[in-house]
Amino acid sequence: MFGLALLINTFFLVFRVLYVLFYPVDLSPEEAQYWDWSRHLDLSYYSKPPMVAYMNFLSTHVFGNTELGVRINAILLSFLLSLITYFFAKKLFSEKVAFVASVVPNLFTGFSINSVLFTTDSPLIFFWALSVISFYFAIEKNTLSLWILTGVFSGLAFLSKYPAVFLLPLGILYLYLTKKELLKDLKIFSSVLVAFLIALPVLIWNAKHDFISFKHVSNLAQKHAHFPNFSTFFEYLGGQVLLLSVIPFFFVLYGWVRTFKERNKRLIFLTTFSLPVFLFFAFLSLKKRVYANWAGFGYYTASILFAYYFLKSPKSLKFLTLILSAFLTLLLHFTPLFDYLGLRNLLPPKRDPAKLLVGWEDLGKEVGRFYTGKELIFSTAYQISAELAFYVPGNPRTYVFHVNRYTQYYLWREGLKNFKGKDAVFVSYGGVPKEVMRSFEGKEFLKEVRVVWRNQVVRKFYIYKLKNFKGEFYENPKGY
Template sequence: MKFVLLFNIALLIFRILYVLYYPMDLTPEEAQYWDWSRHLDLSYYSKPPMVAYLNYFSSSILGHTELAVRIVPILLSFALTLFTYFFAKRLFDERVGIISATLPQMSVGFSINSILMTTDAPFIFFWALSLIVLWFSVEYGKTIHWILLGILSGFAFLSKYTAVFLLPLGIFYTFLYRKELFKEKKPYLSIAIAFLMSLPVLYWNYKHEFVSLKHVSTLATKGASTINPNHLLEFWGGQILLVSVIPFFFILKGWLFGWKEKALVFLTVFSLPVFVFFLIMAFVKRVEANWPGFAYFSGFLIASYYLSKSRLLYPTYLFSFCLFILLHFSPILDKIGFSKLVPPQKDPVKIGIGWEALGKEVSKLYRGDEIVLSPFYQISAELAFYVKGNPRTYCINLGRRMNQYDLWRDGMREYVGKDGIYVSYFPIDQRVLKGFDGIIDYRVFPVYWRGKKIREFHIYKLKSYNGNIEEEDMFQSY
C-alpha cells in the first residue's frame, strides 16, 4: 500500500506541474465543457451535465485557469487508483493490487484521462466505482451496497450516456451467479435510484426535442457503409495503443481463457461485450479510439492478474513508461532523430497547441463589446477561454452539424450595431460579410509545433454587425 500511495502521489505532483508548465493549452473539447459551466443547465446538446458541474465547482475555487479545469481528472485519477488497489487485492492478492494501481497509470488511455477534462474523466471514475460496488452488492446483498450502486451508476449516467451498458451487463452477471436476487427488492431499488437521477437529463431532452438522442444516433450511423477494412484496422490499432500494447494481449487472454474463475468472469462481463459492440460498429464506420475506453478499467485488472504471473511484467512496465514519456514529451522524438515516427502534423498533442497565443492575438483587436464568432465550435470555445475577459462567443452555421452553441444563439441580437471579431481556419465567407458593413482589420495567425506549421487562423475585425449573416438551417444535421 505504501508503494502504491507514493507512486501515485508522485504522479499527482507530476501532472499538476505538467499542467502548470508544459506548453499544451486546453484542447477544444476541454474549452467547450468549461464554457458549458458558465451556462449551467440540466443537460447539454451532446453530453449529460456532470462535466459542466465539476468545471463550475473547480473554477469557482481556482478561477478560470487551466489548472482549475484539469485538477478534477488529476484528483479523480488519484482517487481511483486507491480504490482499484483495494478492489484488485480483494479479488486476487496484494501483487495484483499493486500492478492494477500502477501499470494503468502509465498507459496511453489512462494518462490522457488523468489530465484532460473531458466527459471520459468523471465517467470512467463513476463507472469503475459502480463496478466495484456492484461486485459487493451481488456478493453480499446488503441494502447499503445496492443504494450506493444506484447513486454511483446515476452519476455515471450524468457523466456519459454509455453508462447504459451498466444495466444489461449487471443483469447478465447477476443472472449468472445470483439469479435469486431478482426475487428481492434491493436490485430494483438500485435501478430506481439511478433512473430518478437521470430524470433531469430526460426532461431537458424532452424540452429540446431529444437532440441528444438524435446526436448520439447520428454518431452511431453517420459514415456507415459496407465493411471497410481500414476502419477495422484503425479500431484494433487504437485499442492496442490505448492500453500501451502489451497489456492488450493479456486482456485478450483473459477474455478467451478466464471463464473458470469467478473474478475473471466478472471483469470479462464488463469489458468484452463493450469491446465487441464497438468492434462490430467498426466494421462499417469509423470508431473513435476512446469510445470503448471505459471497458479497460476491468480489462486492466484482467491484464494485471496474468502479468503478475508472467516474466513479461517488467518489460511491460518499461515499454509502458517509454510510451508515457513520449506521449507527454513528444519533442523528444525530434531530439533523437525519430521525427518521422510521429511527425508534428500527426502528433496528438498538437490539438492543444497555439490556443493561448491565438487568444492573445485576438485580444489585441477586442475592446470588450464586439461580437466574437466562428463557424467552428472548437474556435468559439477556445476564444471564450483565452481572449481577455472571457467573452461570450458564438458559433455560426455555414454548413455543419448542430452543436451546443446553437442553443445559445439568442444573445447574438444584442450585438446588432456593434463591431465583430471573426476567426476561422479559412478566409472569410461572403455569407458572413453580408452580416457586417465591411472589414476593419485582417491578419493571418500561424501556429507552429516542433518547428512545423500545424494550422493557421484567419482573424477579422468587422464593422457594425447587422444580424444578416446567411446561415444554413441549424437543425439540418445533428
C-alpha cells in the same frame, strides 16, 4: 504495500500538476468547450450530460479560469480511482495484484490521457468504476443500502457520459451467468430506480429540446456507415492496442480467453464488464470510424484482469511491459522527443495529436489586441469559439455561426441581438463564408496567426473585423 502504492500514485499526481503548470500546451478544444458549458449551468447539454460542466464550475471557482483549474478534475479523479482500485483488487485477489492494478495503469496511454485532459471520459471512468465495485459488493451482501449506492453511482456515471447505459445490460448478464436467483429480488430494482431518478433531469432537458442529444448520438452511430469496413475496424484495433500501451492489451486479451476456460466468478466479473464493451465497438467499427477512447471505460475491470495475469508472467515479460509502457507514456507527454530520437518521420508534427493543444493562448492574445469589450466575437468552428472564450483576456462570451452541424452554441443565440449595429471579431481557418457576410455590411482583414509546433507550422488562423452586425445569424445547420 498500500504505502508504496500511495507514494507512487502521489508521484504521478504531482507530476501531472507540474506538467499542466509548466509544459507549453493549452486546453484542447473539447476541454475549452466543456469549461464554457460551466458558465451556463443547465440540466444537460447538446452532446453530453452535465457532470463535466458541474465539476468545472466547482474547480474553476477554487483555482480560477486556468488550465489547472480545469484539469485538476482529471488529476484528482485518476488519483482517487487508483487508490480505490487497490482495495477492490485486494478484495478480489491479493495485495500483489492490488499493487499492480493501482500503479501500472498509470503507464497506460489511455489512462494517462484521462489523467491530464479533462473531458467527459474522466468522470465516466471514475463513476463507472464505482458503479462496478458497488455492484460487486451488492451481489455479495445483497443489502438494500448497497443496491441503492450502486444506483447512485450508476446515475452519476450517466450524468457523465451516455455509454454508462452499458451498466444495466452488463449487470444483468453477469447475474444471469452467476446468480440467476437475484434477478427475482426486488432490492435490485431499487438501484435501477435510483439511477433513473438521477438521470431524469437529462431526459427532461432533452424533452424540452426536441431530444437533440439523442439525435446527435444517433447521428454519430450512423455517420458514414457502410458494412463491412475493414479499414475502420483495423484502425479501431490499433487504437485499442495503443490505448493500453501495446503489451498490456495482449495480457487483457489472454485474460478474456482464460475466463472462458477457468470459469472463475471473479474473472467472469472482470470480463463481463470489459469484453462486451470491446466487442460492441469492434462491431460498430466495421460500419464506421470509431474513436479509440469510445471503448476506454470498459478497460477499468480489464486493468485488474491485466494485473492478475501480469503477475503470472515471466520476469523478462514483466520488465519489457513496464519499460515499453513507460516509454510510450513518456513520448505521449513529450512528443518533441520524436525529433530528438530521430523518429520524426514516425510522427510528423502535422500528425501529432499534441498540435491540437498548442497555439490557442497566442491566438487569444492576438484577438485580445483587437477586442475592446464591445465587439461580437465568433467563428464558424465551435472549437475556435470555445478557445477564444477561455483565452481572450476577460473571458468574453463567444458565439458560433453554424455552417455545418448543430452544437451547444446554437442553443445560446439569445444574446446576439445585443450586438446589433456593432462590429465583430471573426476568426476562422480560412476566409469569411458568404453566408456569414449576410449578417454584416463589410469586412476588414486584420491578421494571420501561425501556430508553430516542433519547428513546423501546423495550423493557421485568420482574424477579421466584420462591420455593422445586423442583429442575427442567418444560419442553416446541416445535421446533428
